[in-house]
Amino acid sequence: MNIGVIGGGSIGLLLAAYLRKSQFNVNVYTRSKRQAAHLNEDGITLYKNNQTEVFTVHAKVMDELCDLSDDIVFVTVKQFHIKAICEQMECKSSIPRTMVFMQNGMGHLSLIKKLPIETLFIGIVEHGAMRLSDTEVRHTGAGTIKIGAVQGTGVWSHLWKSLNSEEFPVVVLNDWLAIMERKLVVNSCINPLTTIFRVPNGRLVSNLYFLNLMRSVYEETVKSLNLAGQEGLWAEVLLVCEKTGKNRSSMLRDIESGNQTEIEAILGYTLRKGKEQGFEMPITKFLFESIKGLEQEEREKIE
Structure with missing residues (x-):
């Protein structure tokens, strides 16, 4: 399974690292060529407590893509970037059938519901994370990822189960608005x-x-x-x-x-x-x- 992560900030790097730890193929889509180059060369370094782990990922510049062919894409950019992401989706020759939006606030809901995709999830991130560089992230506080289906359901229970672990819990809840x-x-x-x-x-x-x-x-x-x-x-x-x-x-x-x-x-x-x-x-x-x-x-x- 190929999984895309749009955004190379703290949450994007944290999520990409744990997805790789769960043995998924991960593509990270960044805003800058510099970060994409660094990620391709050095991978993602994850610091947690006194442990350090390095995970290889594939990185590309979002603006340079003609299509997004991943099976599922997680969008981890800040809420005020969502409008631009939706506009970029309109210019791609193909986009994923399933996307997960992981923003704070609720002002972007009307935008993401208009996307021509089959299955739409929201993700609530309760972990603490700090980006230290283009390729390094520190997991500063253990929390939970809460997933809710806005439209469609798809068959993604295997993904949530595989990603779920004691150090990175994932919980699927029915009432996404709540x-x-x-x-x-x-x-x-x-x-x-x-x-x-x-x-x-x-x-x-x-x-x-x-x-x-x-x-x-x-x-x-x-x-x-x-x-x-x-x-x-x-x-x-x-x-x-x-x-x-x-x-x-x-x-x-x-x-x-x-x-x-x-x-x-x-x-x-x-x-x-x-x-x-x-x-x-x-x-x-x-x-x-x-x-x-x-x-x-x-x-x-x-x-």
Whole structure:
């Protein structure tokens, strides 16, 4: 079986490494010729705890492909790149019949549902990962990959079973919308606060003042998504903070690197949902505008 991974960021490299570890043939599709060349020459180096493993992959530049002939393709780019990926798909002579989209937020759903593919999955990534170079990734926090079928089903149970392991669990759930909403709640609570305060995830639990703020964000978020009263959701937020306690959120790393964040897909989405229902979300709005402001500050430094 040939499996494609679009995106050579932290999640793309992490996923490609574990797919190779499960003995699949893996093609990594990158934005730059430089990264593709490095991956073809050096493979992917995976660091976890005190262990180091190297996996060979085939890498190609996404823009230079005429077609995507893999059996299944995982899309691991940031949410704000999805529109461009969908446009690129329209230019290919052939595209996969099955794709898995693994983005934070929910703003891209309307785009991916329009793709002319038979089977569409969403994947929720709860692992911590940090890209160290074009070819190196550190698995910083063990979590779970949750898979949900948006349309079609296909016969992919063998893939999920093969990829699933004690160090890289994969869980298939029936209610894909619930999966995404619960992940959105977690991201809304953790990512913006860690970014503003420049702290690792665990500090949101150990610092009482940060914890109180996070609870306020949680209350606004679940209300906007009509999830208030769902058992275990707040406990899930706390558990993610604790399990990834030493990790710096992807949004914080984006700001520190001068990159665009996924704030539009996360808090932008919940703010729109709240507005539709006619209630104010003052803390969420403050966080949204704060992150947008930080993006502008970092952008102006580069310019």
